[in-house]
Each structure stands twice: as C-alpha cells, then as structure tokens.
Amino acid sequence: MSTVRRVLERLPLHLAVIGLCLIWLLPTVGLLVSSFRPKDAVFATGWWTVFRFPLDFSQFRLDNYIQVLTAQGLGRAFLNSLTIVIPSTVIPITIAAFAGYAFAWMNFPGRQVLFVIVVGLLVVPLQMTLIPLLRIYNRVGFSGTFLGIWLAHTGYGLPFAVYLLRNFFGSLPKDLFEAAYLDGASPLTAFTRLALPLSVPSLASLAIFQFIWVWNDLLVALIYLGGTEKVAPLTLRLSAMVQSLGQDWHLLTAAAFVSMAVPLLVFFTLQRYFVRGILAGSVKG
Amino acid sequence: MSRRIVGFSLTALTVIGLLLAGCAPQTVTVTIPVKETVEVPVQVTVPVPVSAPKGAVTVLGVWGGSEFEAFAAAVEPFTKETGIGMAFETSREQATVLVTRVQAGNPPDIAILPQPGLLVDLAKMGALVPLENIVDMDQLKKDYAQAWIDLGSYDGHLYGIWFKGALKSLVWYNPKAFQEKGYPVPTTWDEMIALSDRIVADGGTPWCIGLESGAASGWPGTDWIEDIMLRTAGPEVYDQWVNHEIPWTDPAVKRAWELFGQIARNEKYVWGGTTGVLSTNFGDSPRPLFDTPPGCYMHRQASFITGFFPGGVKAGEDYDVFAFPSIDPRWGVPALGAGDVVVMLNDTPEARAFIQYLASPTPHEIWAARGGFLSPHRGVDLKAYPDDLTRKQAQILASAEVFRFDGSDLMPAAVGAGSFWTGVMDYVGGKDLDAVLQAIEKSAQDAYK
Secondary structure, eight states, X not given: OHHHHHHHHHHHHHXXXXXXXXXXXXXXXXXXXXXXXXXXXXXXXXXXXXXXXXXXXXXXXXXXXXXXXXXXXXXXXXXXXXXXXXXXXXXXXXXXXXXXXXXXXXXXXXXXXXXXXXXXXXXSOGGGGHHHHHHHHHHHTOTTSHHHHHXXXXXXXXXXXXXXXXXXXXXXXXXHHHHHXXXXXXXXXXXXXXXXXXXXXXXXXXXXXXXXXXXXXXXXXXXXXXXXXXXXXXXXXXXXXXOTTSTTTHHHHHHHHHHHHHHHHHHHHHHXXXXXXXXXXXXXO | OHHHHHHHHHHHHHXXXXXXXXXXXXXXXXXHHHHHHHHHHHHTSSOOOSSOOTTEEEEEESOOHHHHHHHHHHHHHXXXXXXXXXXXXEOTTHHHHHHHHHHHTXXXXXXEESOHHHHHHXXXXXXXXXXXXXXXXXXXXXXXXXXXXXXXXXXXXXXXXXXXXXXXXXXXXXXXXXXXXXXXXXXXXXXHXXXXXXXXXXXXXXXXXXXXXTBTTTXXXXXXXXXXXXXXXXXXXXXXXXXXXXXXXXXXXXXXXXXXXHHHTOTTXXXXXXXXXXXXXXXXXXXXXXXXXXXXXXXXXXXXXXXXXXXXXXXXXXXXXXXXOBSSGGGOOOEEEEEEEEEESSOXXXXXXXXXXXXXXXXXXXXXXXXXXXXXXXXXXXXGSXXXXXXXXXXXXXXXXXXXXXXXXHSOHHIIIIIHHHHHHHHHTTOOHHHHXXXXXXXXXXXXX
C-alpha cells in the first residue's frame, strides 16, 4: 500500500529525470545512428528515419568506421595523441599536488598573493598566449616538439589544478597535520604519507578533466606542434579527413566515436572517484 | 583525551588512506609519473622540428581527404625527380594558424590560400616572398590570364601562383527531367524566369537554393548577387562595388539584390519555400535535382558542388550545366570564379623549386585527371579532364574574357565574411531591402577605413 503510494509520489520525479536524460542524450544518439548509416542515406534523410524499420539491419553499415580506421596515418596519430596526453596529464597534476599542499599548509611570505595570482590566471584566455609563447618556443627550439606541447598543456592546466587541490588539501582537518608534525614528520612526509593518499579522489577527477581536455584539444596542438604526420595527434588527423568545403563530413560521425573511445575508457575506470572528487573540499572534516 | 581522539582518527584515516591507496591504482600515477616524465623526454631530447629536415618543403593548406590525396599525387613526380619531399599540413582554420605562425616567426615554407584577401593581408605584413625572380614571368604571362596574375599580385609584386580554380557562374540541371518535360535551356535571364514560371504552372518547383553553412551561412547568396551584379552593371561597376567606391545603397547594387530576391524570396520558385532556402545546407541543397519526380529543376552553384552530389550520378547523363545567363546584353556572360593561390613564406631553394613546379602544367594535369579540379592554367591539356562537362568549365575558366573573382572574398572580412552573409539571410528571411543594405553600408564604412 505504502510502497504503491511512494512509487506514485516519485513518479513525476522519475519522469522528469528520464525526460532530461533523453533530451541530453538525443544528439549523441543521433550521431551514433548516423555513424552507422551509409553516406548517401546520411545525406538524403535524417537519422531518425531508421526507426521506421528498426529491425532492418541492412540500413546499417560499418563503411564509415572502416574508412576512418583504415585511413593512412591513423595508428601513428593514435600513438602521437597518447604521447602527448599522458605526460600532459601527469606533469601538471604532480606539480599542482606539491603546489596545492604548499599553499594550503606551509607558511611562507607572499603565500596569499601568489595564490591569488595563480587563481587569477584561470581567467586568462589561452589564445592570448599563443603568439608570445610560440616566439619563445622558436627561439629555444621547442616548437614542433612533444616536450614543447607537454609544457604548454602543463601551463594551461596548472591554474585550475592548483586551485582545486589547494582547496581540497585545505579542507583536511588541521589536527591531522599537527599530530603528524608532533610525531616528527617533515612536511614532505606529511605530504606523501598523509595528504596524497587522502586526496586520491580529487587527483583522479583532476586527471579525468585534464586528460579529456588534452585529448580533445585541436588548437594548442595545431599551433605548437603542427599538423605534419609525424607529430599530429588524432584530432588533427581526423579533422583533415574532411575536405576544404566540408565534403565528406559524414566521416566525422564515425571519427567522433573512434576518438571518444579512449576518454570513455579513462572515465569509466576513474569514474567512481569522479563524484567524490567533485565534492572535494565542499564539506569540512 | 583530545590527543587520543586525534590519534585514533589519524590511524583511522591512515587506514582508510592505505585502503584507498591499495585499491586505487591511481596513487601510482603520483609516483610513476615522475619516472615517466624523466624517461620519455629522453626519446625526444632531439626536438623534432615542424620545419621538415633539409630537402623537404613544408606546406600549409586547407585540403583534406581526397583533395589532399590528389594534391599529393600531383606532387609525386616532383619528389621523384628532385628528391625534395613535401610535409603537408591540413588546417581548415588556416587563417588563424598562418597569421599566428607568421607573427611568431615560424611560418611554413609554402601556403596555399583559398582567398586572395589573405594574400593581401600577408603581403602587407611583409610575410610573403615576391616571385618575379623565381618564376619565368614571360612564360607565366602566357600561361595565365592577366586577371589571375593581377589577383596574385599586390603593390606591383607577384606573390601568388593560382593552382586550383572554381567556376561559379553555373546553373546545374537534370537533363533527363528537362527532356521529359520539353524544357529548353535558357540563354537569357528573361527566358530563365519564363521557364521558372512554366515549371510552377506545371506543378513543379524550379529552384533549389540552400544558404545554410554553419557560421558562414549566407555565402551562396552572395555568389548569386555577385553574378547578377556582373551581368546588370558590368565589371567596372562591380570592381567599384567590391572596393567600396560606390555605396551599398547604390541603385545598381539594389537592383542586383532585387533580382536575386525575385527568385529566392518567391515561395513558389524555391524548394521548401524561403524557410527551406534559409535552413537547407548548401551541400545538401542540390539533392532534390536527382529525385523522381525532381524536387527542383535548377541549382546555381560553383563547379565544386559535384563533390556533394549523391554517389552514382553521372556527368552529362544525370546532371548537366549551363552558364548563368546574360541579363543585360551589353555585358554578355562574364565568369565569376574563385581559386586557391600558392604563396611562399620562406625563401629556400626547395620552396623555389616547388613553386616552379606548381607553375608548370604537369601537377595541374595530374589532379585534373582525378576529377573535381579546374585549372586556370592555359597550358593544361584539356584532354586531361575526365569528362566533357569539366572540360567545358575549364575552358570557360581559362579563357573567359571578362573574369571576376568572388567579390565577397575580396572585401574586408567584416563585410565579405560578415555583414554581407548576414544581410543575405535577413533579406531572404523577409527583411526590408533598404534596411539590409543600410546595415551592410554601415559596417562597410568602418571596414574600408
């Protein structure tokens, strides 16, 4: 009796949630359906027309995927993307963890001012830095090198990473560190043995953010790395499949899912930390 | 007491921490990375420069997919003969990338630009190498019409060689449908309007127009207006208009818009009505030509539109083309076109050889044979084109007496890639023409300063 009432009471909520999810997912579903349709069908009719004969599997083909996956230089581009993305995720998080801890728990002159400057960098659009930075890179020979793009992504990712981690470390109970110091721990020990293990969730969610941002990046790679086959990441290679006036855009439907595969894998392996990490620092204690 | 609680919570937290660390491979990311960041750079301590090693030429262009493959094939004989390789970068955000690289001091050796406006901008910045002493000017004057040479020049210097052309003054039609209904191919504007009325009377729709093109929506309409303008006011007034020596509110400009509106704003003339015109993607818009019965009978678009036609349709059989007809007999049938121009940004021996090669007919002929390509080069053997239809267009492009470049590409971006586009959308959407022209005029007054 009461369960029926509870179900009825929550029904509007469930309907609203399901409705929102459907609206949210609709474009992606459309993209997915389109990616399995042959070129002429994509151009002739909308993706929703497949649902007129949902059991007619002959309307679905793997052509687009085959064309994307067998494109020349794709394997190389995949490797390039990984070569870029792994250090570009690891370096900023490592630096940000040290910096965040220092900002949260170490006393040194100018701490607040430095922190405000770092946070202020959050609002600097990276497009403004392209030309000056590229000039410096040209002088020191970093342009077109993986090292150069790692440093660029590190710089662009650091303000947010430092900000998030400082707030997380700051929310850890003070007593904890006092106790550690009383027991004779150095700041480094307190950081590695205490702060880091406790911050796994926020480190993981930060890793997801940074990974996806770098993986999807087109502009930064285009400017600092260039689009030659030797160094171009997946995004550049995929966008080069479309011709100058947008002919063959149907290939991008499949390309989108090919490119999505790796970030999805990362997300699902790290997702249990994700929600916890988002809440990082929101509740004290 | 408090000490014990702290101690307890400390152990508890450490245990939790250890548990977390135990079940979470992510802690590893904090320790291993350090190793990795030390290790990986070792492989790359010798930086891989963007500028390819000696004996190669770096090229930045907008061609992707099969366009790039065709260009690569066209360059192959050059590489075979000279041993100079090509490192080609595709970027559809070419203007941004190129200007950034130029300002930062590492431009590519060669760039292939889809618009002369960018050539002028780069020449003004001093980023381009003059080509007079690199290519044989006498030969070049034989190979290219003066109009093309002028378009590749700025301030008395030659900066660009035109490689790929497009002819815009074309109306595509379905010859089978025309034959079936006994429709004649119109040779004047009045005949074309008469034919349109006849199609409407027969219950059909004469035109397919699609203006949607993402952020560039409206550009197909600018081509219409330019083509009409060339035919109603003549090339000189057209040049004045492009250079903003006459205002947008000039009667000659207004008349061109009105004639465009006569077709595009006529609900009975256009497939899907004006809503269809505004919301159909330019690449999808010619498709109804091939429906049975045809959704529409005529489509005005440049030569490259064949790349968007459905697979399996044959040139000459399923589609044919006639020149956008004359309006005022005084101005005849001029040709409106566009193209890609090759410019040089680094003066290296490899880049010189590359430019010289692209100025010869060979690479033009190789791409021509693969289709989807027109060359403004007169030395190109017309036999190289895959079919009669392309041959016809190539001939018009290389030999047109009155040839003008797509005006919106020559105007400052704020107009030619801004208010002109939006003006077309507003006008077809039903806005008053005078208001539209005044709005464009206002932006032009700022842009041409």
